[in-house]
Amino acid sequence: MPALFMIIRFRTPFWYKFVLLVLWVVSFDLTIFLLYKPLLALLRYLFLTLDIIFGVWVLSIFKKEIIVDQDTGTLKLGKKIFSLSSVKGVEKKGLATVFRFKDGTFAVFPHPVEDFDFLEKLVGEKGSE
Known part of the structure; x- marks a missing residue:
């Protein structure tokens, strides 16, 4: 008799992923529209790079379990x-x-x-x- 193949996955909840995604979108919008224009070029690219890194981290949470x-x-x-x-x-x-x-x-x-x-x-x- 074959054994039951029982694997249970516990993922991060939807509300947690949604909140992090909203935070990323808001921070990206603030960087692009409010903070981006008056800053020096070096700071613009620094904030943009940090937002991209934060976004990749947020998207990686969708696979955590x-x-x-x-x-x-x-x-x-x-x-x-x-x-x-x-x-x-x-x-x-x-x-x-x-x-x-x-x-x-x-x-x-x-x-x-x-x-x-x-x-x-x-x-x-x-x-x-």
């Missing part, structure tokens, strides 16, 4: 992979999600997740095994 693979019992945060059995607990700290491990270390996902209560329940069940 926490992946819980129940078949293998792993937790993936970005490029790091942890065993679910080594997770002691998960908690919210501001907008960040912090995973505490049994060896005393911790890992931080610096953005909120869509369904934190389900993540907490899932990690609590798998971490206690």
Whole structure:
């Protein structure tokens, strides 16, 4: 009998992405229309470069996620992979999600997740095994 392929993805919520996108658009508009003309050429390009970097960072958040693979019992945060059995607990700290491990270390996902209560329940069940 084949095993169930159970991968659960916890992404950043829509409201968080929307707020960051609005902040980027507003900062870009302020730079282009209000601050851009009276500044020196060097400062214009500096502000424009900073806005572009901020925009790329905002767009990169659309792909950020926490992946819980129940078949293998792993937790993936970005490029790091942890065993679910080594997770002691998960908690919210501001907008960040912090995973505490049994060896005393911790890992931080610096953005909120869509369904934190389900993540907490899932990690609590798998971490206690």
